[in-house]
Amino acid sequence: MNASNPYPGDYSAFRESVREFLAVGLTPELARAGERTTSVFSDFEAGRQWQSILHAKGWGAPEWPLEHGGTGWDIQQRYIFLEECRLANAPNPVMMGVQMLGPMLMHFGTEAQKSAYLPGIISGDDVWCQGYSEPGSGSDLASLKTTADRDGDEYVVNGTKIWTSMAHYANWIFCLVRTDKSVKPQAGISFLLIDMATPGITVTPFSSLDGEIEQCQVFFEDARVPVSNLLGEENQGWTVAKYLLEFERGGQHFTIDLKKQLRKLRRLIGSEANAAAEDPTFVYRIAETEIDVMALEQTELRIKGTVAAGEHPGALSSLVKVSGTELGQQCAELLIEAAGQGAMPWQSEVLSPEYEGPTAAPEECVTTMAEYINSRSTTIYGGTAEIQRGIIAKHVLGL
Amino acid sequence: MTEDQTLLHDASDRYLRDSYDFNARRERIALGVYTDPQHWRAFAEMGWLALPVPENFDGLGLGTRECAILAELCGQYLITEPLIDVLAAVSTLIAPSPHAERWLGQVVGGELITVAGIDEGAGQRSKSPSTKLTQVDSGWRLTGTKQWINAGPSATHFIVLATVEEGLAWVICPRDAAGVDCEDFPTHDGRGGTNCAFNTAIEENQILLSGAPAQSALDAYRELAMILSSAETLGAAHAALDTTVEYTKQRVQFGQPLSSFQALQHRMANMLIQIELTRSLVYAACDAADGDTPDQSRFARAAKVKASSVGRKVSQEAIQLHGGIATTDEYIVGHFFKRITALDSWVCSRGEALKEFMALSG
Numbered sequence: 060m061n062a063s064n065p066y067p068g069d070y071s072a073f074r075e076s077v078r079e080f081l082a083v084g085l086t087p088e089l090a091r092a093g094e095r096t097t098s099v100f101s102d103f104e105a106g107r108q109w110q111s112i113l114h115a116k117g118w119g120a121p122e123w124p125l126e127h128g129g130t131g132w133d134i135q136q137r138y139i140f141l142e143e144c145r146l147a148n149a150p151n152p153v154m155m156g157v158q159m160l161g162p163m164l165m166h167f168g169t170e171a172q173k174s175a176y177l178p179g180i181i182s183g184d185d186v187w188c189q190g191y192s193e194p195g196s197g198s199d200l201a202s203l204k205t206t207a208d209r210d211g212d213e214y215v216v217n218g219t220k221i222w223t224s225m226a227h228y229a230n231w232i233f234c235l236v237r238t239d240k241s242v243k244p245q246a247g248i249s250f251l252l253i254d255m256a257t258p259g260i261t262v263t264p265f266s267s268l269d270g271e272i273e274q275c276q277v278f279f280e281d282a283r284v285p286v287s288n289l290l291g292e293e294n295q296g297w298t299v300a301k302y303l304l305e306f307e308r309g310g311q312h313f314t315i316d317l318k319k320q321l322r323k324l325r326r327l328i329g330s331e332a333n334a335a336a337e338d339p340t341f342v343y344r345i346a347e348t349e350i351d352v353m354a355l356e357q358t359e360l361r362i363k364g365t366v367a368a369g370e371h372p373g374a375l376s377s378l379v380k381v382s383g384t385e386l387g388q389q390c391a392e393l394l395i396e397a398a399g400q401g402a403m404p405w406q407s408e409v410l411s412p413e414y415e416g417p418t419a420a421p422e423e424c425v426t427t428m429a430e431y432i433n434s435r436s437t438t439i440y441g442g443t444a445e446i447q448r449g450i451i452a453k454h455v456l457g458l
Numbered sequence: 459m460t461e462d463q464t465l466l467h468d469a470s471d472r473y474l475r476d477s478y479d480f481n482a483r484r485e486r487i488a489l490g491v492y493t494d495p496q497h498w499r500a501f502a503e504m505g506w507l508a509l510p511v512p513e514n515f516d517g518l519g520l521g522t523r524e525c526a527i528l529a530e531l532c533g534q535y536l537i538t539e540p541l542i543d544v545l546a547a548v549s550t551l552i553a554p555s556p557h558a559e560r561w562l563g564q565v566v567g568g569e570l571i572t573v574a575g576i577d578e579g580a581g582q583r584s585k586s587p588s589t590k591l592t593q594v595d596s597g598w599r600l601t602g603t604k605q606w607i608n609a610g611p612s613a614t615h616f617i618v619l620a621t622v623e624e625g626l627a628w629v630i631c632p633r634d635a636a637g638v639d640c641e642d643f644p645t646h647d648g649r650g651g652t653n654c655a656f657n658t659a660i661e662e663n664q665i666l667l668s669g670a671p672a673q674s675a676l677d678a679y680r681e682l683a684m685i686l687s688s689a690e691t692l693g694a695a696h697a698a699l700d701t702t703v704e705y706t707k708q709r710v711q712f713g714q715p716l717s718s719f720q721a722l723q724h725r726m727a728n729m730l731i732q733i734e735l736t737r738s739l740v741y742a743a744c745d746a747a748d749g750d751t752p753d754q755s756r757f758a759r760a761a762k763v764k765a766s767s768v769g770r771k772v773s774q775e776a777i778q779l780h781g782g783i784a785t786t787d788e789y790i791v792g793h794f795f796k797r798i799t800a801l802d803s804w805v806c807s808r809g810e811a812l813k814e815f816m817a818l819s820g
Contacts, residue, residue, distance in 0.1 A: 342816070343812065343816075346812060346815055346816045346819065347763070347767075347812070349760075349819065350739075350760040350763050350764050350812075350815065351735070351764070353739060353742075353757075353760050354735040354736065354738055354739040354760070354764050355735060355738075357738035357739050357741070357742040358734060358735055358738040360738070360742075361738050375734070378730070378731050378734055378735075381731055382731060382735060445724065448723070448724040448727035448728065448731075449720070449723065449724070449727075451727040451730055451731065452723035452724065452726060452727045453723075455727075455730055456703050456723075456726055456727065456730060457703070457707075458703065458706070458707070458717045458718075458723045458726065
């Protein structure tokens with residue numbers, strides 16, 4: 060335990076209970092899916108199965124309040140749970156429902172909406188995707204053009220969303236749509252919950268650079284959505300979205316995974332005659348990266364302390380996002396350098412948890428290149444590094 | 459920070475803000491006066507010099523974290539007095555000495571200003587000093603030369619690292635003693651430096667530590683120096699950023715304030731990001747030292763490496779973002795730059811710290 064840990068209390072019994080649960084609940088197949096994860100998403104089926112196991116245990120949404128099926132854990136317990144799951148290689152369920160929409164629903168939803176949607180989210184029976192970005196609206200999200208025109212008790216939705224992760228698996232989508240074109244961009248946006256089975260919706264998946272399919276474009280052509288599916292009030296969608304973006308940025312813990320990457324790096328260069336290990340400048344770069352990870356870890360602890368004291372971490376979250384993602388990229392880069400040509404084989408079937416055949420890459424390196432390739436997107440999604448720096452400049456430095 | 463730490467910070471900050479004037483500092487340095495006797499007396503009266511002194515010697519018995527609060531302020535206000543030097547020496551070289559009682563009272567009272575002398579020239583650090591402490595008929599004799607003692611001109615006494623039969627020894631020696639030949643010189647960070655040749659008689663109670671305790675005191679001194687120099691660098695870097703932000707808001711070019719240009723905004727955001735990451739690590743190193751945890755040595759070195767890199771980058775950027783004005787000696791920002799540069803190589807350089815960090819990481 061670190062000296063700066065704001066939680067001097069004894070959490071060892073809690074940690075032990077998490078480990079006991081993982082030892083039984085996390086099957087070798089699921090752990091394998093977790094280990095072979097190359098982006099924020101694990102194998103879809105494995106993630107879904109894991110969510111239902113967590114839900115059965117009552118741990119489907121650790122961050123939610125008890126009344127909605129949460130755990131009532133304090134911030135340190137939630138951190139320990141996350142840490143143990145990551146260390147045991149638990150797969151990542153599709154998290155847009157539990158981590159993003161859930162808090163929104165609890166904050167802005169009607170009682171009817173809460174009881175209609177929350178149970179499906181926490182059980183994993185419903186898979187939600189996020190319809191924000193459009194081909195013409197990325198960082199400038201408020202310029203979005205997908206329209207929802209009122210027609211009686213329905214909205215008629217037209218337009219397209221892109222970078223809609225996992226839309227090809229999702230049965231629901233939460234969308235930002237334009238409901239008023241006459242006002243300034245932010246003031247004419249609404250937040251809609253849309254059933255993917257609605258006639259007029261089509262999904263086109265496309266490959267990412269690593270050859271895997273996670274991203275989609277979603278098209279809406281006269282898709283009719285009940286007005287009761289509006290979250291928050293009409294034209295208040297931007298307020299809802301801002302809350303969500305803040306939630307996406309807050310409370311992130313990058314160092315658990317960064318330390319995993321560093322351990323892997325040490326194993327790689329420690330094995331046999333690794334060429335990179337012979338290079339003294341490479342060894343120095345690893346040490347400097349380790350120090351940067353220590354600094355980030357201590358900053359995450361500072362934020363936890365702030366949150367635990369009931370204060371808002373504010374722009375410190377942006378700082379952690381920038382630093383955490385850039386360090387992740389740095390580690391991924393060191394890993395491909397350590398792996399050398401061993402990182403080159405592209406063998407998609409290896410990523411499936413059922414696959415038991417031979418691997419073209421050395422066992423330790425089967426995901427290395429894909430992780431490197433996918434790491435490039437981490438400074439783009441959820442608010443680009445440039446947007447984050449803009450937030451820091453504006454809100455901390457007052458520029 | 460705890461409530462007491464906040465009080466310490468706020469009171470110290472208030473004193474320095476009200477009375478440590480940048481222009482007075484410049485004039486003083488030009489005259490070769492690096493320690494203002496009035497300031498030093500005030501430091502003593504505010505209890506700063508007693509901070510790490512154990513309570514049984516009438517000190518405050520406070521830890522690394524509290525010393526680092528002062529170190530950070532030293533960076534912020536560009537203090538030329540050897541405060542971190544004295545705090546590190548008192549805490550690790552005098553307090554553990556069997557002769558502590560003989561010296562501590564004067565140090566805490568501010569009459570005796572003492573800094574450590576370790577370096578003996580390029581590339582030579584601490585492992586086997588050629589300065590020797592030898593037994594002679596009448597007692598002891600210290601012979602040898604120490605070079606580049608930072609803040610040496612402010613010192614009334616040097617604590618010299620010497621080789622003795624049983625290993626290392628720390629010897630405290632007045633600079634005006636017979637057989638001590640000092641040559642002072644100005645330095646770029648405005649604190650002055652001293653080269654000193656010793657061929658002088660030493661009494662038993664001047665030998666603060668010798669043998670194994672002297673070796674562990676050296677380790678402790680270096681480690682504390684790493685943390686305090688990191689904290690001072692942090693304070694100076696943050697002040698350099700604040701100065702830069704304020705300046706870019708005022709300075710108008712192309713009909714708009716410099717601060718409105720995104721290319722500059724993002725660079726200042728980067729400076730802040732790196733400063734805050736450094737802050738986390740420096741404070742963690744303090745806590746590790748005060749908690750006497752097994753990873754304290756690793757943390758001290760990590761803090762030194764991070765603070766040095768960030769300090770260098772931030773202070774360079776501060777000059778660039780200002781433009782020409784920052785290259786003049788009348789303007790404050792270049793002085794942060796110079797002090798940060800000096801701190802990098804003080805006692806333990808970034809490169810040494812990194813190598814030691816790697817050795818500790820196995």
